[in-house]
Amino acid sequence: MTRKLSPFRSGGAVLPVIAGLFLASGLIRFGGGTAQALTDEIRGMAQKPSETQAIAEPCPPPPDIAAILAALQAREAEVAAREALLDERAATLDIAGEEVARQIAALEAAQAALQSTLTIADDAAETDVARLTAVYENMKPDEAAALFAEMAPEFAAGFLGRMRPDAAAAVLAGLDPPLAYSISVILAGRNARAPRE
Structure with a gap:
């Protein structure tokens, strides 16, 4: 079987010839001054305008626009x-x-400083009251009862509430019955108003 050549195949050298002509045309154009003109134009853009070039001054706006611009x-x-x-x-x-x-x-x-001072004062007062309570506990019951008889009932109840029960009982036994009763009422009712929850 014989192959027929296509009509496009017979002129296989035409394409390289056309490409060569395009290349030659481009070289002639760039070599003929176009490249120089492009270079001059780029240099002209990069340079500052010369003093001889006139600087365009803005023209005044029309009166109606001037009023708007002023506003x-x-x-x-x-x-x-x-x-x-x-x-x-x-x-x-x-x-x-x-x-x-x-x-x-x-x-x-x-x-914070005040809180620290109050804490120190509270601790000192607590220490003093605890020490005084220990002194009352260690006194003879008759001597302690004589001292507690001179105290206000609320004040005496505070100390008796902090004392050991046996020492407090001995002091209460040495007091007059009405005073011992009033101190007992204060001791019994001092937590009556405390919150239950």
Whole structure:
């Protein structure tokens, strides 16, 4: 079987010839001054305008647009003034906020110092009361009863409530019955108003 050649195949050298012509045309154009013209144009753009070139001055706007422009410029100046005032107020508020924070920190430090002082005072008072209670417990019941007879009933009840039951009973036995009764009522009712929950 014989193969027929396609009509496109017979001119197989035409494509390289056309490509060569395009290449030659491009070389001629770039070599003929086009490249130089492009280079000059790029240099001209990069250079600063010369002093001889006239600087175009803006033309004045029409009267109706000039009024609108003036109103817009006045409004812009008003907005800028308000913005400056708001910035000033914000700065003042920032300063005031810093001062308040500083005062809060000082108050918290003073509160902590006061709490520490109160804790020390409470501990010292508790230690003193515990020591005095121990003294009353170790006294002879007759001597302690004579001392408790001179105390206010609320004050005496406070000490008797802290004493050991046997020592408190001995002191109460040495007191006059009406005084012993009033101290007993105070001792019995001192937790009556305490919350139940």
